Amino acid sequence: MANTILVADDDRAIRTVLTQALTRLGHEVRTTGTASTLWNWVEAGEGDLVITDVIMPDENGLDLIPRIKRVRPDLRVVVMSAQNTLMTAVKATEVGAFEYLPKPFDLNELVRVVQRALTTPKSNPAIPANTDAPEGEEQLPLIGRSPAMQEIYRVLARLMGTDLTVMITGESGTGKELVARALHDYGKRRGGPFVAVNMAAIPRELIESELFGHEKGAFTGALTRSAGRFEQAQNGTLFLDEIGDMPIEAQTRLLRVLQEGEYTTVGGRTPIRADVRIIAATHRDLRILIRQGLFREDLFYRLNVVPIRLPPLRERSEDIPALARHFLKLAASEGLPLKVLDQAASERLRAHRWPGNVRELENLMRRLAALYSQEVLGSDVIETELADTAPEPTGSAAPDGEGLGAAVERHLKDYFTAHQDQLPASGLYDRILREVERPLITLTLTATRGNQIKAAEVLGLNRNTLRKKIRELDIQVVRGIR
Structure with a gap:
């Protein structure tokens, strides 16, 4: 079905490219270089979808979206911007944009976004605006305009209005706690506390007391009742850094909190309701720890609801x-x-x-x-x-x-230079082997165009062994690669 798409951008070249691409899909395209003309079309009831730039000569495109939503709440708006920072993505989401695309954008991706916007059933209302968001690049929680960071910004913007559990992975020093703080500071729980705890920095025998608190007399030296990190983070966010270093016993108690939404203090009997958003992080490969029996698989899936991988600086x-x-x-x-x-x-x-x-x-x-x-x-x-x-x-x-x-x-x-102060407790041998094995098998499958029989022959592996490794290493096999 043909639709009318309204495009507002002060760059004539972009208007031309979008007109050609969307017309080829069978849509009618109307373009303008000003926000005022776009508003006149929307107010007159024209258009089935809006694609707008942020910076235009007469008005900021993000400021226009709330007015569009008031007069035509079902009209979806796709935002494009060369101001490709985390805050631009967050603000676009807050004011109700269907999708945010940083410039320069991939034309095929924009076409896919347009098709989703025109076909996906209408659902949730816009997230309320965060009027406390800071301005200026020096105050941004995350800095970077590379494609890898742009994708992270888009994911974070979608998560700001949710309480979904997030697992952040990445090498040491990539900024995992910064991402966790951004999710809290610009999310729905920003009025509550942000509590961070590093599993690797707490003695194993004290982790349960640290997380869940303890009652007076629960153990030798427990002279008074002490609140744990869960209690301190009530109505806010609990950031569990280096989750891979959590002892298996504490993992069992954490799993119960995630399943039941409540916990008991060490030495206590009365369940306490946990109104806390959990964000976990690790620089270790938890799947290897699972195979070694050092991390619970059921806890991994509870924590890994939304995975975010932070790229290394290189x-x-x-x-x-x-x-x-x-x-x-x-x-x-x-x-x-x-x-x-x-x-x-x-x-x-x-x-x-x-x-x-x-x-x-x-x-x-x-x-x-x-x-x-x-x-x-x-x-x-x-x-x-x-x-x-x-x-x-x-x-x-x-x-x-x-x-x-x-x-x-x-x-x-x-x-070893990067991790000299925090080498893993165990599993380094398997981790290094996995880092070599996965790209070797992936590149061999690419060279053989996904032919597993040929790849097994090249690698000198039994075909069943190769299939097992493909499953274990979660390798996506694409046939017919050129």
């Missing part, structure tokens, strides 16, 4: 200059001299592998602000501070003359 190197500027400004706000990086310095930062991820970058920027007298920092300064690490090649190939063994050794050195 996978979003285009964000490094903005992050570096942010950390230098942060250091200046704390009393250190304000520094800026020249272009060569920024490029040198992008060439580094950052085994410690964003945390390593932040520490470096603080060190530069404290130790160097010049206001503008060049690549020579960065080179001095990163003297022990050579620049990585821009492509995917290993450095000239480096064999597989040397490449693996380099990777492991990066890992």
